[in-house]
Amino acid sequence: MAYTRRGQGEPLVLLHGIGHRHAAYEPIFDELAKSYDVIAADLPGLGDSPALPAGTGYSAENVAAAIVENFEAWGVEKPHVVGNSLGGLLSIALAQHGDVRSATCLSPAGYFRPWSLLQATATLLPLKLGSYLPNAVLKLSSKLTLGRFLIGFALYHHPGRYSPERVYGDALAMKKGRGFWRYFFRCFPLGFTSPESFRGSARVPITIAWGDKDKILHRSQAKLAAKRMKGVEFVTLTDCGHVPMGDSPEQVIAAIESTIARAAAKDVQSSVA
Secondary structure, three states, X not given: OOEEEEOOOEXXXXXXXXXXXXXXXXXXXXXXXXXXEEEEEOOOOOOOOOOOOOOOXXXXXXXXXXXXHHHHHHOOOOOEEEEEOXXXXXXXXXXXXXXXXXXXXXXXXXXXXHHXXXXXXXXXHHHHHHOOOOHHHHHHHHHOHHHHHHHHOOOOOOHHHOOHHHHHHHHHHHHHOOOHHHHHHHOHHHHOOOOHHHOEEEEXXXXXXXXXXXOOOOOOHHHHHHHHEEEEEEEEEOOOOOXXXXXXXXXXXXXXXXXXXXXXXXXHHHHHO
């Protein structure tokens, strides 16, 4: 997995969403690196990371296993993890498998109803199909205020905060992500059932934080998550879209630090017991 790493302290791994790249975490990366050993990674088959080996399905279990292999390569054991959208789904899987100390999940995929899966598809597919426009068109569009809005409105509540270079890079990441369609079609069964790791009680501290302006995964899915998983803390991110890191860095960082603090408190309780 391609990644950027900086900082010192407890390891903290950041995982992005489908069709995106680890640059999604730029708005909070430097601030987190003041306190943690931060690793922002491209998921297998997305960004600059190679696809999974031929014949390997893109199930949550297989991708989570590949991520754990990278933990070992990076020299970290049971890091804290933050995941957005698809990255949130994978973060829950990692948490329930006991591979991380805590998980902060920003609008995690996986808690679909059939209607909400249809909504996500109707919002996401135009972004993917639009990314197949010639690069020259995408680059020109990213320089225009209207173009940046059309490219980013579904992801961010405040798309105008992003530079033309950043928006163009996001469009290219959407275009070139070789694993996009494999991840995309793996999501459809989640509209009717969910893996066992998405049910029961949380094994480690988990926070699910949802932007109240999310246009891809409606925040009502948090209610379904609350029914299926116990011991999870839920947070509403005010005035935030599906990718909230740039809409409100402060709220996202607060959610992450609160989750990590709960993990530290749990460790103290365990040591006393």
